[in-house]
Amino acid sequence: MARPGLFISFEGIDGAGKSSHLEALAQALRAQGREVVCTREPGGTPLAEKLRALLLAAPMDALTEALLAFAARRDHLVQVIGPALARDAVVLCDRFTDATFAYQGAGRGVDFEMLSQLELMVQTDIAQMPGLMLEPDLTLWFDLPPETAAQRLAGVRLPDRFESQPVEFFRRVAQGYAARAAAAPQRFVRLDAAQERAQVWQQICAALSERGWLPAPAAGSPATGPAHMPANAA
Numbered sequence: 067m068a069r070p071g072l073f074i075s076f077e078g079i080d081g082a083g084k085s086s087h088l089e090a091l092a093q094a095l096r097a098q099g100r101e102v103v104c105t106r107e108p109g110g111t112p113l114a115e116k117l118r119a120l121l122l123a124a125p126m127d128a129l130t131e132a133l134l135a136f137a138a139r140r141d142h143l144v145q146v147i148g149p150a151l152a153r154d155a156v157v158l159c160d161r162f163t164d165a166t167f168a169y170q171g172a173g174r175g176v177d178f179e180m181l182s183q184l185e186l187m188v189q190t191d192i193a194q195m196p197g198l199m200l201e202p203d204l205t206l207w208f209d210l211p212p213e214t215a216a217q218r219l220a221g222v223r224l225p226d227r228f229e230s231q232p233v234e235f236f237r238r239v240a241q242g243y244a245a246r247a248a249a250a251p252q253r254f255v256r257l258d259a260a261q262e263r264a265q266v267w268q269q270i271c272a273a274l275s276e277r278g279w280l281p282a283p284a285a286g287s288p289a290t291g292p293a294h295m296p297a298n299a300a
Contacts, residue, residue, distance in 0.1 A: 069195050071151030072100075072279060075162040077243060078208030079236055080228075081217075082259040083266055087208075088158050091270060094280060095156050103150040106160035107138065111145045114138035122228065128174035132181060135166045140188045143200060152194035162202060163189070164246045169228065172242025173235050201253070204277065206270060207243055208259035212236035 074091075076084040092102045108118035117138040121131060139162075150157050163185050170176045190199045212233045247254035255273040257266055274280035 070154040072156045073202045075202040082208035082210040101155040110142040132170040148192040148194040168239045168242035173239045210259035
């Protein structure tokens with residue numbers, strides 16, 4: 067079944083450049099006359115933001131993390147993502163379910179089959195789109211070596227409970243993203259996030275142009291991203 071709207075998720079570890087490129091893409095799509103909703107996970111609603119604060123700071127086991135992430139996701143889908151797509155908006159989301167499989171699944175060791183069951187339960191039968199399991203139309207995976215991400219983030223901010231994990235944890239997270247990409251190649255686009263900002267932006271524009279969602283001329287040259295966009299943003 068087709069549904070209205072366009073749902074694009076941005077995935078990858080902190081330091082990969084997701085947030086700055088999300089805003090750049092929002093500007094490019096708005097220039098095409100589209101309504102764009104920028105949001106994030108965990109978060110996006112008052113309830114989900116409270117759960118995000120717990121996830122990033124409070125000690126808990128891996129299954130509790132996963133359950134909180136999916137609880138926040140359900141509220142996010144019901145309150146924000148579902149209604150936005152129903153009115154034919156573009157939703158740009160900084161992380162979605164693939165992050166749970168990568169962080170809590172591959173990173174923490176939560177069973178993938180259990181996560182798949184939660185995914186089906188939480189993402190199905192949103193009021194605006196009954197009978198569908200709602201997932202992104204496109205996932206932009208900012209693939210970056212954990213060592214490079216750590217260098218970019220060094221001294222920028224105090225690390226949260228996840229950012230303070232050892233490099234080996236993030237290697238497992240990367241493997242989790244790779245597994246999700248292999249399982250859904252039609253949805254995933256891997257971006258080489260170790261490249262310069264302009265080159266990453268060019269990859270994003272190409273991915274959307276190939277799908278007819280952003281005409282290449284409107285995207286501008288790779289060097290015309292917003293002037294405020296930092297080269298090594300998270």
